[in-house]
């Protein structure tokens with residue numbers, strides 16, 4: 001559960017967050033998206049208790065994060081956008097080091113590390129962290145964030161630098177953690193991924209919340225179904241200048257917002273000697289929503 005009221009953050013005279021409010025009543029995956037500089041990392045750091053907002057209140061799972069950020073620490077797994085690892089350590093010595101910082105008993109550190117390495121598909125071949133690939137290093141950072149079995153996860157661009165297989169694996173892993181009842185707050189530039197796994201999405205733009213809700217609620221907010229009319233035509237210029245269309249997969253595509261417009265366009269294509277191949281209808285994707293804000 002998260003209750004945020006009027007979260008503002010100023011850096012000197014620059015206002016990075018301009019009074020963000022939201023409520024999430026059930027644990028699950030909360031995706032924050034927005035263009036570069038929208039304020040995603042700033043909001044994530046505030047949620048992780050690592051940055052104090054200039055004003056506002058924030059409660060996560062009953063903890064007053066701003067007044068008592070330390071109370072969150074035990075329950076928090078935080079993954080920054082770029083996590084620094086100690087290059088000369090091996091994976092297991094690195095995880096042991098952090099386990100000890102968390103005050104975990106040695107035996108538990110060992111068991112938990114083995115469990116995480118195996119479920120993240122990470123082989124500890126005794127290599128030094130500095131010798132690992134970027135994707136493997138990201139997985140080590142993810143393992144570290146999960147070592148103490150936190151219930152609240154704050155992940156900034158968790159899958160950046162991962163190949164598609166590893167990236168899919170991590171999103172699958174998030175679903176598993178969600179099913180275990182954890183609260184997972186993520187930001188990602190991969191909008192398809194956010195759309196696929198988030199229970200609630202927020203779109204931030206220049207420090208303001210411009211949309212918030214389930215994907216179904218966002219689809220309603222960002223307009224209705226659009227019809228995509230895919231067609232072929234020998235002489236596209238004969239369609240006249242009033243019909244908007246673009247090239248698509250060897251043919252052309254035009255869009256209609258309702259059935260009347262759809263009928264008009266298909267008749268126009270027909271009259272110009274074209275051939276409608278298929279008509280698709282779909283709601284806007286998260287990417288199209290972000291383009292619209």
Ligand SMILES: Nc1ncnc2c1ncn2[C@@H]1O[C@H](COP(=O)(O)OP(=O)(O)OP(=O)(O)O)[C@@H](O)[C@H]1O
Nearest residue numbers: 011012014016034035036037038039040041042043
């Ligand atoms: N410590 C800081 N001092 C001054 N300005 C900052 C600081 N941290 C962030 N900002 C500014 O606040 C704004 C929001 O930054 P933030 O990193 O939260 O954006 P973001 O949405 O995560 O962007 P990106 O997608 O590029 O990572 C930016 O204009 C940034 O320059």
